[in-house]
Amino acid sequence: MRPLIGISCCQKPFGVFGTPNHAASDTYVRVVRGPARGTPVLLPAAGEDLSAELIPHLDGLILTGSRSNVWPGHYDGPAHAEGTPEDQQRDATTLPLIRAAIAQGVPLLAICRGMQELNVALGGSLDQRIQDLPGRMDHSTPSDQPIPRVRTGKAHGVRIEKDSALARLLTPPSRGTGRLAVNSLHNQGVQRLAPRLVAEAWAPDGTVEAVRVDGAISFAMGVQWHPEYDWEHDADSRAIFLAFGAACGAHRAARLGQAEIAQAAE
Numbered sequence: 001m002r003p004l005i006g007i008s009c010c011q012k013p014f015g016v017f018g019t020p021n022h023a024a025s026d027t028y029v030r031v032v033r034g035p036a037r038g039t040p041v042l043l044p045a046a047g048e049d050l051s052a053e054l055i056p057h058l059d060g061l062i063l064t065g066s067r068s069n070v071w072p073g074h075y076d077g078p079a080h081a082e083g084t085p086e087d088q089q090r091d092a093t094t095l096p097l098i099r100a101a102i103a104q105g106v107p108l109l110a111i112c113r114g115m116q117e118l119n120v121a122l123g124g125s126l127d128q129r130i131q132d133l134p135g136r137m138d139h140s141t142p143s144d145q146p147i148p149r150v151r152t153g154k155a156h157g158v159r160i161e162k163d164s165a166l167a168r169l170l171t172p173p174s175r176g177t178g179r180l181a182v183n184s185l186h187n188q189g190v191q192r193l194a195p196r197l198v199a200e201a202w203a204p205d206g207t208v209e210a211v212r213v214d215g216a217i218s219f220a221m222g223v224q225w226h227p228e229y230d231w232e233h234d235a236d237s238r239a240i241f242l243a244f245g246a247a248c249g250a251h252r253a254a255r256l257g258q259a260e261i262a263q264a265a266e
């Protein structure tokens with residue numbers, strides 16, 4: 001059996017009555033079925049901590065990207081500018097889920113909003129509009145290009161720490177140069193890095209582009225870009241999901257092995 005990989009959902013209004021729905025992009029389902037070689041399980045933005053019920057059944061966890069932003073109260077930040085999308089239902093489910101996944105060694109891959117959540121869950125804070133800060137670049141979704149091109153195109157380079165966990169899983173050319181070109185669809189970014197996170201990649205303006213959890217039992221990494229959009233054509237995007245999927249497979253084997261040992265002892 002393939003590893004069960006949880007995909008965090010957002011809560012979004014749907015239909016004429018704006019009924020709250022739980023949604024995740026199809027790209028995450030495809031990438032779990034593809035290079036991660038898992039069975040995707042959508043995790044609702046239930047507005048409560050479900051970690052004790054979910055974690056024992058999961059072999060991996062993807063914290064998805066989303067246009068919404070982590071509620072600033074979670075990092076003692078100033079209120080968002082009016083009109084900034086939030087999803088407190090999602091925060092209430094994902095923040096404890098991240099902490100539990102790390103504590104129990106469930107492999108975790110955090111993408112864009114997911115990486116921001118990872119930073120906040122572990123005690124970090126966020127800049128809310130990087131483009132307004134002196135000397136920083138505009139990392140937001142360009143409005144003058146068609147969306148498919150924005151998602152699969154390259155917006156800027158990143159410098160990757162030599163011999164880092166990220167560098168080790170990339171293709172040999174990118175590992176060798178320590179450079180990668182990535183897409184960019186975000187306004188927010190790491191301000192204060194959480195004590196347990198180690199930065200492993202940076203944009204030219206110093207924005208943290210990738211992190212890993214120090215001392216994690218299993219794969220626990222975040223990227224500020226979106227490798228899920230172009231994994232069919234981009235070998236480095238694919239490499240991230242191959243490594244994550246391998247960790248999920250190993251977690252499943254260990255989890256089922258432990259269950260068998262416990263059963264045999266009964």
Ligand SMILES: N[C@@H](CCC(=O)NCCCC(=O)O)C(=O)O
Binds near residue numbers: 151
């Ligand atoms: N809301 C945060 C996070 C941005 C993010 O995750 N964007 C996903 C966009 C997906 C898409 O449009 O394809 C921020 O703005 O920093």
